[in-house]
Amino acid sequence: MKTDTIVLGAGIVGTSVALQLAERGRSVVLVDRRGPGEETSYGNAGLVERASLYPVAFPRKLSALLDVALKRNPAANYHWDALVRLVPWMFAYWRASAPARILDYARHMETLLAFSLAEHDRLARAAGAKHFFREGGWLKLYRTQAGLQNERNEFPLAHSYGLSAREIEVDEALAMEPSLRPVFRSAVIWSDPHSVSSPGGVTQAYAAHFAELGGQVRRGDAGILARLGSGWAVTTDEGSVEAPEVVVALGPWAMDVLRPFGLRLPLQVKRGYHMHYNATGGATLSRPVLDEEGGYVITPMVGGIRLTTGVEFARRDAPKSPVQLEKTEVLARGLFPLGARAEPEPWMGCRPAFPDMLPVLGPAPRQNGMWLAIGHQHLGFTLGPVSGRLLAEMMTGEVPCTDPRPFSAERFG
Structure with a gap:
C-alpha cells in the first residue's frame, strides 16, 4: 500500500x-x-x-536534592542501576x-x-x-508555608502571560471540593487549565x-x-x-x-504510576487536585478516582517498582476518602523527556x-x-x- x-x-x-x-x-x-x-x-x-x-x-537547592537522594520526597524515586547511564543527561537537566x-x-x-x-x-x-472535557482548572494544596511560598514565586510570570492563579483559604478550597479533608493549610486555584x-x-x-x-x-x-x-x-x-x-x-x-x-x-524517560480507587461515603471530586508536598495528584476519571505519582528514574523496561504509589496512597487516603483499589495492579508508563x-x-x-x-x-x-x-x-x-x-x-x- x-x-x-x-x-x-x-x-x-x-x-x-x-x-x-x-x-x-x-x-x-x-x-x-x-x-x-x-x-x-x-x-x-x-x-x-x-x-x-x-x-x-531538577531540584537546585541542596535540601531538596538530599530529600530526593535519601528518598524522603514521595514525588521522586530512582533505581541505582540506572543512575550511571543517566548522569550526563541529569547534569544537562540540572543546568537547564x-x-x-x-x-x-x-x-x-x-x-x-x-x-x-x-x-x-x-x-x-x-x-x-x-x-x-471539563473546566474549573485544578487545585494545588500545600501542607507547609514553604511549599506555598514556592508556588507564589510562579505567580508574577503567570500573571505576565495573562494566566489566573489565586491563593485561597482552606475553607474556600473545601467549598470547591467538599469531600477533601483539611489536612492542608493553604491552596491555590489555577483557573485556566481544563x-x-x-x-x-x-x-x-x-x-x-x-x-x-x-x-x-x-x-x-x-x-x-x-x-x-x-x-x-x-x-x-x-x-x-x-x-x-x-x-x-x-x-x-x-x-x-x-x-x-x-x-x-x-531522550530519556521518567517513569510514573497510577491506580484507580472507588470513593467511599458518596465522596466526589470535580477537578484534579495536587498535593504538592505529598507528591501525587488525584483526579476524577471514568474508571474512578485516579491517583498518579511523580517521577521515577529507572531503565525504561525495568520491572515495576511502585513504591511511590504505596507511599502516596497513605497520604491520599488522609486527604480524600478513597475506597478499595479498583484494579489488580498499578499501571506504569514512561514520560519521554529531553x-x-x-x-x-x-x-x-x-x-x-x-x-x-x-x-x-x-x-x-x-x-x-x-x-x-x-x-x-x-x-x-x-x-x-x-x-x-x-x-x-x-x-x-
Missing part, C-alpha cells in the same frame, strides 16, 4: 499529527503495536495544562533548570501552550469528544475522527521501519505500507527506531522525509493537538502557527 505519510505512534501526539494531516488532505496511515491511546496517553492525570509555564525542573533558563523555557513553551486549549477544543468538537475524564478516550475519539476523514489505523511494529529508495516502508498486520514521508511520534520508544538511522538525541524539557518538533537531521514529534515530558496530552498542528503546517508548507526553531532537533548538535 502506498500513502502520503506514515505516522508511527498512536498516542495523543501521533494521533493528533495524523488527524491534522488528514484535515489538510493528506493520505495517512497511523501505525502502532497497540490501539490508539493505550500506552502513555492512557495513564496521565488528564490535564490540558494551559498554565504550565514552569517545568518539572537554572532560574534564567527556566525563563527561556517559559518563553518558548508559551508559544505552544497558547494554542493548547483551542486546538483541543476544535478537535474534540469535530470528534464528538467534548463530553470528556481536564478530562479519560485521556485514552479522548485519544481514541480523535483516532476515530481521523478514520472518518479517510485515514487508516493499522497494527504494526515501528521498529522495522526501513528506507525504501527516497521514501519509507513499515510492515503492518495488513501488509507493507510505503510513503515518501514518515513521522516518528513514538514517545518512550522513539530512540529504538531512530538509533539505527544514526540519530543520537538525548534535558531542556522542550519537545522536538520538525525534520529529523540528515534523514530526508523523516519528521519528529517526541519528548513532550509531562505535557504530552496538553500539547498533542498543537504539536500536530505545527508539524502538519511545516510538512504541508503552511505558515507555522509559531516559530518552530526552539523545538528543532538541531539544537542538540
Whole structure:
C-alpha cells in the first residue's frame, strides 16, 4: 500500500499529527503495536495544562536534592542501576533548570501552550469528544508555608502571560471540593487549565475522527521501519505500507527506531504510576487536585478516582517498582476518602523527556522525509493537538502557527 505519510505512534501526539494531516488532505496511515491511546496517553492525570509555564525542573537547592537522594520526597524515586547511564543527561537537566533558563523555557513553551486549549477544543468538537472535557482548572494544596511560598514565586510570570492563579483559604478550597479533608493549610486555584475524564478516550475519539476523514489505523511494529529508495516502508498486520514521508511520534520508544538511522538525541524517560480507587461515603471530586508536598495528584476519571505519582528514574523496561504509589496512597487516603483499589495492579508508563524539557518538533537531521514529534515530558496530552498542528503546517508548507526553531532537533548538535 502506498500513502502520503506514515505516522508511527498512536498516542495523543501521533494521533493528533495524523488527524491534522488528514484535515489538510493528506493520505495517512497511523501505525502502532497497540490501539490508539493505550500506552502513555492512557495513564496521565488528564490535564490540558494551559498554565504550565514552569517545568518539572531538577531540584537546585541542596535540601531538596538530599530529600530526593535519601528518598524522603514521595514525588521522586530512582533505581541505582540506572543512575550511571543517566548522569550526563541529569547534569544537562540540572543546568537547564537554572532560574534564567527556566525563563527561556517559559518563553518558548508559551508559544505552544497558547494554542493548547483551542486546538483541543476544535478537535474534540469535530470528534464528538467534548463530553470528556471539563473546566474549573485544578487545585494545588500545600501542607507547609514553604511549599506555598514556592508556588507564589510562579505567580508574577503567570500573571505576565495573562494566566489566573489565586491563593485561597482552606475553607474556600473545601467549598470547591467538599469531600477533601483539611489536612492542608493553604491552596491555590489555577483557573485556566481544563481536564478530562479519560485521556485514552479522548485519544481514541480523535483516532476515530481521523478514520472518518479517510485515514487508516493499522497494527504494526515501528521498529522495522526501513528506507525504501527516497521514501519509507513499515510492515503492518495488513501488509507493507510505503510513503515518501514518515513521522516518528513514538514517545518512550522513539530512540529504538531512530538509533539505527544514526540519530543520537538525548531522550530519556521518567517513569510514573497510577491506580484507580472507588470513593467511599458518596465522596466526589470535580477537578484534579495536587498535593504538592505529598507528591501525587488525584483526579476524577471514568474508571474512578485516579491517583498518579511523580517521577521515577529507572531503565525504561525495568520491572515495576511502585513504591511511590504505596507511599502516596497513605497520604491520599488522609486527604480524600478513597475506597478499595479498583484494579489488580498499578499501571506504569514512561514520560519521554529531553534535558531542556522542550519537545522536538520538525525534520529529523540528515534523514530526508523523516519528521519528529517526541519528548513532550509531562505535557504530552496538553500539547498533542498543537504539536500536530505545527508539524502538519511545516510538512504541508503552511505558515507555522509559531516559530518552530526552539523545538528543532538541531539544537542538540
